[in-house]
Amino acid sequence: MEPPASPRRVTIVDVARHAQVSTTAVSKVLRNAYGASPEMRAKVRRAIEELGYRPLAAARGLRGRTYTIGVMLPDIRNPFFPEILDGITGCLEDTDYQVLMGPGGNGEKAEARVTEAMIDRGMDGLILVAPVSPRTHLSHVASAVPTVVVGRHGHSPAYDTVGDDDVAGAALVVGHLAELGHRRIAHIEHHETDPTRIAEMPNAQRAGGYRQAMRDLGLDEEIDVISTSYTQQGGYEGAKELLARRRRPTAVFAGADIVAMGVLEAVSEAGLSVPGDLSVAGYDNTTFAALGQISLTSVDQAGGEIGRNAARLLLERIEHRGKPSVQVKLSPTLVVRRTTAPPSA
Amino acid sequence: MEPPASPRRVTIVDVARHAQVSTTAVSKVLRNAYGASPEMRAKVRRAIEELGYRPLAAARGLRGRTYTIGVMLPDIRNPFFPEILDGITGCLEDTDYQVLMGPGGNGEKAEARVTEAMIDRGMDGLILVAPVSPRTHLSHVASAVPTVVVGRHGHSPAYDTVGDDDVAGAALVVGHLAELGHRRIAHIEHHETDPTRIAEMPNAQRAGGYRQAMRDLGLDEEIDVISTSYTQQGGYEGAKELLARRRRPTAVFAGADIVAMGVLEAVSEAGLSVPGDLSVAGYDNTTFAALGQISLTSVDQAGGEIGRNAARLLLERIEHRGKPSVQVKLSPTLVVRRTTAPPSA
DNA sequence: GTGAAAGCGCTAACAT
DNA sequence: ATGTTAGCGCTTTCAC
Numbered sequence A, B: 001m002e003p004p005a006s007p008r009r010v011t012i013v014d015v016a017r018h019a020q021v022s023t024t025a026v027s028k029v030l031r032n033a034y035g036a037s038p039e040m041r042a043k044v045r046r047a048i049e050e051l052g053y054r055p056l057a058a059a060r061g062l063r064g065r066t067y068t069i070g071v072m073l074p075d076i077r078n079p080f081f082p083e084i085l086d087g088i089t090g091c092l093e094d095t096d097y098q099v100l101m102g103p104g105g106n107g108e109k110a111e112a113r114v115t116e117a118m119i120d121r122g123m124d125g126l127i128l129v130a131p132v133s134p135r136t137h138l139s140h141v142a143s144a145v146p147t148v149v150v151g152r153h154g155h156s157p158a159y160d161t162v163g164d165d166d167v168a169g170a171a172l173v174v175g176h177l178a179e180l181g182h183r184r185i186a187h188i189e190h191h192e193t194d195p196t197r198i199a200e201m202p203n204a205q206r207a208g209g210y211r212q213a214m215r216d217l218g219l220d221e222e223i224d225v226i227s228t229s230y231t232q233q234g235g236y237e238g239a240k241e242l243l244a245r246r247r248r249p250t251a252v253f254a255g256a257d258i259v260a261m262g263v264l265e266a267v268s269e270a271g272l273s274v275p276g277d278l279s280v281a282g283y284d285n286t287t288f289a290a291l292g293q294i295s296l297t298s299v300d301q302a303g304g305e306i307g308r309n310a311a312r313l314l315l316e317r318i319e320h321r322g323k324p325s326v327q328v329k330l331s332p333t334l335v336v337r338r339t340t341a342p343p344s345a
Numbered sequence C: 001g002t003g004a005a006a007g008c009g010c011t012a013a014c015a016t
Numbered sequence D: 001a002t003g004t005t006a007g008c009g010c011t012t013t014c015a016c
Helices: A012-019 A023-031 A038-051 A057-063 A081-092 A107-120 A135-144 A166-179 A202-216 A232-243 A257-269 A303-319 B012-019 B023-030 B038-051 B057-063 B081-092 B107-120 B135-144 B166-179 B202-216 B232-243 B257-269 B303-319
Strands: A068-073 A098-103 A125-129 A147-150 A160-164 A185-190 A224-228 A251-254 A279-283 A297-300 A327-330 A333-335 B068-073 B098-103 B125-129 B147-150 B160-164 B185-190 B224-228 B251-254 B279-283 B297-300 B327-330 B333-335
Touching (some): A012 A023, A068 A107, A081 A125, A098 B107, A107 A125, A125 A135, A135 A147, A166 A251, A166 A297, A224 A232, A251 A257, B012 B023, B068 B081, B147 B303, B160 B303, B166 B251, B166 B279, B232 B251, B232 B257
Parallel strands (some): A068 A125, B068 B098, B068 B125, B125 B147, B251 B279
Antiparallel strands (some): A098 B098
16 A cells, blocks of 8 residues: 555646636735736635645745744743744734744854755745854845844844843842842853954843943942853852852842852852842743742843844835844843842841 | 845856856755766865855755755743754754744644644654644644654554653652652642543643552552643642642642642642652653752653654655654653652651 | 756746 | 746756
């Protein structure tokens, strides 16, 4: 017995024949293009229905568009991305566009592979989430296909950007802690080595925002930044170092929730308690932060809003490739939970 | 000033001309097909290099393959999926295939949309992760394109399956708790309503495995299953109910880590402690479980292995569409952490 | 071993 | 408003 040799796909020609019209007519109806009478539309629609016809995106792409939007995700593990994605798909679900995601997560090389793969597949537009590639590559991509960059500071005339105001987010945390009475507020940052990238990455902005906020509050003397990495391990090591200070901070602003998790671990290992001995705040308001057992004060980026804006801008750019680039900056909010409280001393 | 009207893409014709050969020759080199001398290969390779040529996948797809594998993910939030994905991409990164993911996560309708979109885009093969669609739809998809189904029990001649032995996983948990001295071991399951789906979903298998393991240990009398859902809320409510029993269980096996998180919350709210008053175990060994502050005993599914197997089977099926279907079942392992201990009573 | 030519399914120009 | 025709960039017969 043969495998049921998948019956030939229904094509636009079949539809045209069945509806007794030209393929052009069918194509016009498919694209809602000008030049088809209501009766024609109805006739074609019925034929499509009856035959169960679905256009082949690859073939469409050869002349027109593929109705496909590519989203490059740097690390699917980051609990912040699903919200962005929901925002994007939500904005696109009533259109003919389909979202497909590519795994970017392993540095410049992997990002280049994914972006090229998306371009080679004729995607109509790309949304790059928190890319680490150099600007030149981003511009190169944007010159080949409409592009929106999310979660990275730094403009370009070639692509739109959507992001969160990380400086404002850092200020929210510092302000909250200062209001509680803290003065010795330390910060654990992700150490960025690449000089060209340094100003564009959110981590650098958060660290800068921290310094600025401290100065604005007259706490210049208390500025204390530990450079590790945005990992649990980084938080753990950073906290170890801070707890060993002769003059311990009373609060720690971790640049990311996952860093805060490492801090919590180090604190409990040192036999100290949160927020009794140390207040801890994170960034991103991830699922971790919301867990009852953790209940971490954190900065919430409006992920859904970011995604929706990115999708909207991309659609606009697909329609008008030459339009001037737009930068959207959204305001984060602070979610206060149980890891922050007035200092005990 | 005009937008730099993206310079026409380099095509196979350009390469052929530049190398002074036919397009057929170039095509053969691209596909490592038979019928090209070493000199020809070298010449063509050089031309490709010099012109920076990359074949357009969409155009290739019209006649041959698109070199694209589609992976449908039900819920990007589930911390179990990244490992599967890593396994898949790892297995495919030395091939010409590119992985693109589609968001399935909102029920049958969303799954149908994504799978159709992938078929319409000419994908060469599909990996469906934990689909909720009815079997008929899965078979329909598999008849159109080579398919591997991951994380769902139930066979079909049309597609291969890769999964974890959930019955064995449940037995690991029950065995571990019994060994610690527990007898009153309760289980919180995800309530499945759809009768046709019931036996194929992992949650049902885990519940069944729990019952079986209890019986095997002579604990028939102690079998105690609460039906809620695989959510934090479900765990919270289930635990509330269990804690209100006149004869409280001394241990709870939650069908998923997220459920265990809800249980932990309810326990701490009741003023009780884990594992002092109640041992708690989860399933999936998610990032949550590993957090120092949580340290949840959990069952680890070999995600990477699952992904690698799925990718391997898919490649085989792409080469031999008619081959008999294969079922791979992997063994989970138990990761013991601090939420399980001998009962105090 | 090599290349000319005919499509793949669709859209875009160009008639009518 | 409708249909005819020529491609899009590639792979695949099928000659040589």
